[in-house]
Amino acid sequence: MQTRRLSTRAAALAGAAAVAAAVLATGGTAQAQDRAADHSQTQARQRAAAAPVFLAPRELPPHPLSAWYAGNVTQGLPEAPFCLENALPTTGSSHRLFWTEYDTGASQIVVKAASADAAAKLAGAVERKVRDCAADWQRQNPQGTASWRDYGTVTGEDGAHVYGVHTSAPDSEPSIHLFGVGRDGSTVTIVGWGEMGGFADAPVADFQRTTTTAVIKLYA
Structure with a gap:
């Protein structure tokens, strides 16, 4: 029973870590996209001027x-x-x-x-x-x-x-x-x-x- 509980807990922790990593990855991708969009807008403003x-x-x-x-x-x-x-x-x-x-x-x-x-x-x-x-x-x-x-x-x-x-x-x-x-x-x-x-x-x-x-x- 103890071994089973430990295994279950380990699986839960692993799942939580995976979810956190996915959230971080998604956030990082969104931030990168935002930075790229900001850079494009800055370039457009510079060219217009x-x-x-x-x-x-x-x-x-x-x-x-x-x-x-x-x-x-x-x-x-x-x-x-x-x-x-x-x-x-x-x-x-x-x-x-x-x-x-x-x-x-x-x-x-x-x-x-x-x-x-x-x-x-x-x-x-x-x-x-x-x-x-x-x-x-x-x-x-x-x-x-x-x-x-x-x-x-x-x-x-x-x-x-x-x-x-x-x-x-x-x-x-x-x-x-x-x-x-x-x-x-x-x-x-x-x-x-x-x-x-x-x-x-x-x-x-x-x-x-x-x-x-x-x-x-x-x-x-």
Whole structure:
């Protein structure tokens, strides 16, 4: 009887210890999750307060005959950005223009939205605008031709996507444009590149790397 009572007591103590350990483990997990959430919120606040970092000229696709040059970062939107007219808000926007000694040019637009959800919706709307650009241009220029290509997603914080748009009008040189649309939290960036030519002239791989760089360095 004594042995049985001791065994029963030992089992009870072991069970209590297991319950206590489980409670501690659960509490530790909850605390870790709370700390992770607090850290994410702190990072989000810091990013919202920080000024985004723009691309440097050397980070654009190399031009075979010219260096890249850049203007200052300017508040607001560039004048009549191709494919993106009426797609972006002026509030919270800034941009930087790039150029070469030839016809090749580029731009970067950054928009700080009110929240990550708002930024995700904006990025989606911009992508739809780019996908519709060729058809919209064709309707406005029925004598010309236009087409677009989806070059897929690239690495970059909360995601980035690259597209190409080609247009050709009578009595005018054809043009090729590349667009990279990416997001980091509540901030959206759009990189544009363009020159005279066609899809075969587009430096897609280099531009994909440029898009990744643009998104990653926003708040690096």
